[in-house]
Amino acid sequence: MxxxxxxxxxxxxxxxxxxxxxxxxxxxxxxxxxxxxxxxxxxxxxxxxxxxxxxxxxxxxxxxxxxxxxxxxxxxxxxxxxxxxxxxxxxxxxxxxxxxxxxxxxxxxxxxxxxxxxxxxxxxxxxxxxxEEIRQPEERNRIVIKEGSNIKIIPVHDIQYIEAYDDYVKIFTQKEMFLKKKTMSFYEQTLNPAQFVRVHRSYIIALQQLTKIEPLEKDTHIALLKSGAKIPLSKSGYLKLKSVLGI
Missing domain, CATH: 3.40.50.2300 (Response regulator)
Incomplete structure (x- = not known):
């Protein structure tokens, strides 16, 4: 059958x-x-x-x-x-x-x-x-996660940053970290570029979480987030972030 x-x-x-x-x-x-x-x-x-x-x-x-x-x-x-x-x-x-x-x-x-x-x-x-780029509107405002038999819906405004993790990404919120089997490129293309910026090959940050940009070593910088997380900035990511911030 x-x-x-x-x-x-x-x-x-x-x-x-x-x-x-x-x-x-x-x-x-x-x-x-x-x-x-x-x-x-x-x-x-x-x-x-x-x-x-x-x-x-x-x-x-x-x-x-x-x-x-x-x-x-x-x-x-x-x-x-x-x-x-x-x-x-x-x-x-x-x-x-x-x-x-x-x-x-x-x-x-x-x-x-x-x-x-x-x-x-x-x-x-x-x-x-x-x-596919043609997606339902709600998919741009939330991420659906499966944990065992549980399904959770994360509003994008709760996301602090996203980190690459092998074939997955780690999605960090104020309270929890979630794993999702997606690529960084997917979220770079899907999330609103006015709210999220890919600042490194392995990191996407929420602009509303950014508190400061600091120099680290010669020609390198880090982004400080409200949570205290320190996110490395690549050279291109640093320039992109400055452009988005208008500085």
């Missing part, structure tokens, strides 16, 4: 996919979820072959949910996103079904996935999809 999970906060959308899948006896819906939190837990429990995923949902959106899964299953999006945004993502996903979608359009998506599966093709990565 092909295990399927539906993740959508609209009961009507879930019922439509359920009805359309009745024509495919090899598919088994193992769980229906109303939000991304439940989706993460269901995927960990059932390890489905395919998920139908909405984008705009309560708590966390579909993109943020995928970020929390190390090896996402194949995804067919069922979304009310406009057609322009959908076309921007087409090359990175199995398929997109724009609500309301017909049985014929649904069948095409299923056949596309079955063909890829039968060809023993490597599951498409969702990295490009998740890193």
């Amino acid at each position: 092909i295990k399927v999970i539906l993740i959508d906060d609209e009961p009507l959308a879930q019922s439509i996919v359920t009805e359309y899948l009745q024509g495919y006896p090899q598919f088994e819906i193992v769980q229906c979820c109303n939000d991304g939190f439940a989706g993460v837990k269901a995927i960990a429990q059932h390890k489905p072959d395919l998920i139908f995923l909405d984008i705009q949902m309560p708590k966390i959106n579909g993109f943020e949910m995928l970020e929390l899964i190390e090896q996402p299953p194949s995804v067919i999006f069922t979304t009310a996103f406009d057609e322009y945004a959908i076309k921007a993502f087409e090359s990175h996903a199995i398929d997109y079904l724009l609500k309301p979608f017909s049985k014929e359009r649904f069948d095409k998506a299923i056949q596309k996935w079955l063909q890829m599966r039968n060809q023993v093709q490597v599951k498409p990565t969702h990295t490009a999809l998740i890193n």
Whole structure:
């Protein structure tokens, strides 16, 4: 059997996919979820072959949910996103079904996935999809972290600085430090450049946390933050920081 999970906060959308899948006896819906939190837990429990995923949902959106899964299953999006945004993502996903979608359009998506599966093709990565510049507005204002079975949402205004850590980054707030499997380049491009500056290959700082810039050795400097953290500045980072501060 092909295990399927539906993740959508609209009961009507879930019922439509359920009805359309009745024509495919090899598919088994193992769980229906109303939000991304439940989706993460269901995927960990059932390890489905395919998920139908909405984008705009309560708590966390579909993109943020995928970020929390190390090896996402194949995804067919069922979304009310406009057609322009959908076309921007087409090359990175199995398929997109724009609500309301017909049985014929649904069948095409299923056949596309079955063909890829039968060809023993490597599951498409969702990295490009998740890193796409076209993102939901809330994703620029928060970072979603998974710690064990817990999911935490960090508002970006709570971030003091970000430090590179192998394949992860360390995200420092006033009270805690969080690990996130992302690159420094991702956050350099995603975070508001008027609020965050990459001052070193390994550091991004929040400008509101900066209290002082001090010389360290010949031609080198450090940034002092409100927390007392001392952040090294590269030569280019120092110049960038001065430019942003207008000094």
